[in-house]
Structures are given as structure tokens and as C-alpha cells.
Amino acid sequence: MSSSEFEIIRRYFTDQQSSRADVSLGIGDDAALLRPPEGQSLAVSTDTLVSGVHFPIDTTPEAIGHKALAVNLSDMAAMGAEPAWFTLAITLPDSNENWLTHFSQGLFALACEHNVQLVGGDTTHSPPHAPLSITIHIMGFVPEGQALTRSGAVAGDRIYVTGTLGDAAAGLQVKQGKLKPTVSVAKKLLGKLEQPTPQIAAGLALRGLANAAIDISDGLNADLGHVLTASKVGADINIDKIPLSDNFQSLKLTDDWQLAASAGDDYELCFTVPEVHEKEMRHRLDTLGCAVTKIGIVSKQKDVRWIDGAGKECELSLTGYDHFL
Amino acid sequence: MSSSEFEIIRRYFTDQQSSRADVSLGIGDDAALLRPPEGQSLAVSTDTLVSGVHFPIDTTPEAIGHKALAVNLSDMAAMGAEPAWFTLAITLPDSNENWLTHFSQGLFALACEHNVQLVGGDTTHSPPHAPLSITIHIMGFVPEGQALTRSGAVAGDRIYVTGTLGDAAAGLQVKQGKLKPTVSVAKKLLGKLEQPTPQIAAGLALRGLANAAIDISDGLNADLGHVLTASKVGADINIDKIPLSDNFQSLKLTDDWQLAASAGDDYELCFTVPEVHEKEMRHRLDTLGCAVTKIGIVSKQKDVRWIDGAGKECELSLTGYDHFL
Numbered sequence: 263m264s265s266s267e268f269e270i271i272r273r274y275f276t277d278q279q280s281s282r283a284d285v286s287l288g289i290g291d292d293a294a295l296l297r298p299p300e301g302q303s304l305a306v307s308t309d310t311l312v313s314g315v316h317f318p319i320d321t322t323p324e325a326i327g328h329k330a331l332a333v334n335l336s337d338m339a340a341m342g343a344e345p346a347w348f349t350l351a352i353t354l355p356d357s358n359e360n361w362l363t364h365f366s367q368g369l370f371a372l373a374c375e376h377n378v379q380l381v382g383g384d385t386t387h388s389p390p391h392a393p394l395s396i397t398i399h400i401m402g403f404v405p406e407g408q409a410l411t412r413s414g415a416v417a418g419d420r421i422y423v424t425g426t427l428g429d430a431a432a433g434l435q436v437k438q439g440k441l442k443p444t445v446s447v448a449k450k451l452l453g454k455l456e457q458p459t460p461q462i463a464a465g466l467a468l469r470g471l472a473n474a475a476i477d478i479s480d481g482l483n484a485d486l487g488h489v490l491t492a493s494k495v496g497a498d499i500n501i502d503k504i505p506l507s508d509n510f511q512s513l514k515l516t517d518d519w520q521l522a523a524s525a526g527d528d529y530e531l532c533f534t535v536p537e538v539h540e541k542e543m544r545h546r547l548d549t550l551g552c553a554v555t556k557i558g559i560v561s562k563q564k565d566v567r568w569i570d571g572a573g574k575e576c577e578l579s580l581t582g583y584d585h586f587l
Numbered sequence: 588m589s590s591s592e593f594e595i596i597r598r599y600f601t602d603q604q605s606s607r608a609d610v611s612l613g614i615g616d617d618a619a620l621l622r623p624p625e626g627q628s629l630a631v632s633t634d635t636l637v638s639g640v641h642f643p644i645d646t647t648p649e650a651i652g653h654k655a656l657a658v659n660l661s662d663m664a665a666m667g668a669e670p671a672w673f674t675l676a677i678t679l680p681d682s683n684e685n686w687l688t689h690f691s692q693g694l695f696a697l698a699c700e701h702n703v704q705l706v707g708g709d710t711t712h713s714p715p716h717a718p719l720s721i722t723i724h725i726m727g728f729v730p731e732g733q734a735l736t737r738s739g740a741v742a743g744d745r746i747y748v749t750g751t752l753g754d755a756a757a758g759l760q761v762k763q764g765k766l767k768p769t770v771s772v773a774k775k776l777l778g779k780l781e782q783p784t785p786q787i788a789a790g791l792a793l794r795g796l797a798n799a800a801i802d803i804s805d806g807l808n809a810d811l812g813h814v815l816t817a818s819k820v821g822a823d824i825n826i827d828k829i830p831l832s833d834n835f836q837s838l839k840l841t842d843d844w845q846l847a848a849s850a851g852d853d854y855e856l857c858f859t860v861p862e863v864h865e866k867e868m869r870h871r872l873d874t875l876g877c878a879v880t881k882i883g884i885v886s887k888q889k890d891v892r893w894i895d896g897a898g899k900e901c902e903l904s905l906t907g908y909d910h911f912l
Contacts, residue, residue: 349724386641
């Protein structure tokens, strides 16, 4: 924590944001001292990004800084929690002030946007040729009993997703040279891959309305699967309803729903809501300017059925998400 | 978090300990939900251990599991905080159930001893030849205003350390073949290097008595230096008073105080206490069976003077701690 590298990171933070009032003691001692609000649960989560595994090795440091925090903020969104503080552990193959400067810019631009404060950290020099690795631990608040867990879905709930799916996966294929769209489309798809937007405001708006929620990091199929397993239910998904962006559709992929349903890294929310709350949910998310799409319904049978517009069940043949190794 | 590796770790935890009552929702959702006690500060800290940097690559998985948690618990001890929860992020070069089993045994034996619960985590497969890396984020409680910070030392405070110093550094030299003591001595020195004991009970006992505290991870010189810098004071240290174990003394090193004053990894506490609290402090730590030694006094001049039994100032020529790269 006392290394000069961490001082660089801290300096960038200090330059960019004033401190939160609930931080009694920030970076620089053996531990930070924080004051969680009374009557709320503390929501905590941790996620690691490794170069060459979670992002291509030629990703810019700004994008890495953004994404490392975004994936953690996304976990807060998926719980309906208000993010507050984070710690940062970086393992660097070599000391590089220029890299850290740009990394910090990406990281703290997003931190300031959500008023989350860096309260501790550690930088380590790894042996040569070791990959860059970033672990963020995020902490936030949610009123007791209002968290959006994975286990609350019940048969009859409507299944929704925010935004559109598949853009990040298409962006990866662009990066890998497998797809060659126009420059403008490529840029937008890559942006979704490298600089995902955590759906914090949507998560907060779903408190008291959604029965279950998760963020889509590993793909709709896998992540909806976690909700269904935890809730001991199944789902019928209308594949024609899976929301696809104009950019994604312009790629004219065969069976494009398959990529959108199986690929990860979009960091949209998937949630289930009882019919009685649908109107209020739509009103709240409309007010936020957050697009949502109903893609199906929670069922009693314990599996996922992918159904086309003609009512025919389709097989999802792409089941895993291609990481970067 | 959903990987099978993490399931192994979780299984070991679940087998070894019942849950804490203040964990509303543990591992398995997008975030854990925790209930910090009212009226207390939340103390948080994070530390990464990288193979070949923070421990020799041939360290046993049990010892790695122990040490990864111990260095984080030590930060809680240094704040006078009561540890409660932790998250764990592991980056593994390859999947190895046997390694994870032994790692978990070392980790959870220490976790159970201190009643701290694993509440979240992430395992990542790193590219081949990448080093093993472990990041733990620890959370604990301390009543408001009672934390032992680095910045509270004042001139006239007595400077104490717990236990003995230098054993871990000597253990490293044994491991490196630079020292060849008897098998029994070697085992004890190595034990101090590989399985340090976090001084949690001592940290709690120092609440309300010590003005400043730190744990000795980077060496007395460096860590006391952090306290003095934060407190804007200096120190006079009696080098003859630096506590050395019988095992360490049996090595008959030339100027052995130099190694004891500069080498890290002992994870003892160094703290300053006003004269008026010395008696009560000694009584409390005696009751715990925790040895403490007065090694000097906080001074107004802004540097550290190392003074021998004849009152002569000595130069500390070893100033950094040899890591393992």
C-alpha cells in the first residue's frame, strides 16, 4: 500500500473527487475506517480481471480501469445496492507511471460518476511475463429486506432484460478480426465490450418490485440459469424478443439470437418481476431512460425453453462464452 | 465466483465452521449481505500475496492459505479492530483440486480460530507460467474513536513491540541456504516466516491505551517510520532492547540487531503508549500471555536514532527487506 505506484493512483483519485462524508479514515493506515448507514445491509462483492483472460492484452489502460470497476459496480446493481467504497489490488508486471496514469483516469472517471471512493489498496510487482491482474472489492448499501437476490423468482414472473444483448460479444469478434463491420459500427460494439455501463440506477429502481435479479456477465443463458437454479424454477424465453441493437443487427449474423443469448460481457441486468409490478417497473425505468424488454416468463418446469415466434422450441447450441485465452 | 474451484474452497469452509449471525446472505449471489454492528466503524483492508514475490514458490499450500489470511488479520490487529468477514480472489495458473484442498485447510484453520467468515470470492485461471496470486479483503469492527491509527504518537510515548523480531527474516535465509542452523531451530524460524501469528487479541487489548500502532510487515525501521511520519515525530530506539528469540540468538549473527530492525514478515505489533497507560497495558497483555518489550521513546526530532547500551548512536546499514524475486 505504501508503494510509489499506489501514490500515483491515490493522487489521481484525490485530484478527481472530494471525499465521502462516511469515510472517517481513507487510504494510508493499516485499514480504512468507514461508517455504514444504520438499518441497511452492507453488500460486498469482489471480482478479478486478468489480462489475456478477461480482456485482450492490447486493451487500453483507460478501458481496463473503467472495466475493472464497472464489473464490480454491476454486481452492486444486480443486488439493488448503492455502491459506496472500493479497494483496489493491482499486480503489475513492471512499473509504468504512464500506464498507471491512464488506468487511473479510466477508473476514477467511473468512480466519480457513481460517487464511490477508493479506500484502500495494494500494488505488487509480479515476476516478468506475468499478466496484469486487478482485483476490486466493492461495498455498498441496501435497506434490509430489499436486496435483489437470485433466489426470489417465482413461476409466473415476467423476465426482463435492460438494454441490448450480444454487442460485447460481437465487439470481441471485431477485435479478433472475425467480423469486419463499418468503422462506426465496430467502434460502438467495441465500446460495449471495453467500457460497459453498470446499471446502478436501474438496480435501485427495481427495489421492492423485482423478485430476482442478476447481471449478465457470463451470458443470458448462464446467468438466467443461476437465477432459475437458485429459485428452483424454469423459464420460457421468446427468442424473437431478445433485444438486439441496430449495430448488432447490421452484422446480419445467422441465428443471431444464439450469440446474444449465450455471450457475456454485456453487463445488462436480467430480472424477474410479478405481473402486478410490471407497470410501476416500466414507469420507473422509463423515467431513468433505461430501456427494458420482456423476453419471457418464469415457469414451473426446471429448465429453459427457447421458443421462436411460431411457438417452436429451438436449441441453443452456443452454450459457453469465449474468453480470451 | 461460480467456478468449480470456488466450490471446493466453499466446501472446505462450510465443513469447518458454522456461519456468523451477522451474515444475512453469504457466498453464491451477486454480493454478500452483511450486518455491521451499530455504533462501530467498519475497518477494511486488502493485501495481495504473489508467489515468488511474497513467499518462495516452494511454500506449501497450507502455509500459503494461512499466510494470505494472516497478513490481512494482522492489519485488523494493527487497527485494534475485531475481524469479521473476508473475500478471497485467487488467480491460479492451473486447476488443481489437491492444491486447493490443502490451501483451504491452511486458510480455514486460521479463519475458524478468529471466527472470521468467507463471504465472497472469485477464482481465475491465469495464462500458463503466470504466478499464483491471492488477494484477500478483510472487514472488521472497531468502536468509533477507538481505532489504533498510525498518526497518534506523541513525543514522550513509550515504544513497544510484541514478541520477537527477526525470526522470519532468518527463516528466509534458512530457506535460501544462507544459514544452516540445527533442524529444530530451522523449523521454528521457518514457522515464523511461513505461518505468522496475527496479534488480534493484543490489538483489541490496546484500545484506549495505545496512541498509535502498526504491524511489522516491512520491518521495524520501515513500519515505525510510517508511524513517525504520520505522527510528525521521531524516535530513540535502544538497539539492545530489540527483542530477539533464543532461536535467532543461537545463530550468532554479527550485528544481529540490524537484521531484526530492518527485516519484515514478523507480523508483530509496534505501538506507542503514554507513560500513564504503561502499567495497565502491561497488565492486559500479560493476562493474554502476549510478551511485550519497551524498545524506546517517541522524540520531537523527526528521525530515528538507533542507540546502543553505551548511549552511542549507531547506523542502520540494512534498510530494505529482501523479498523473494
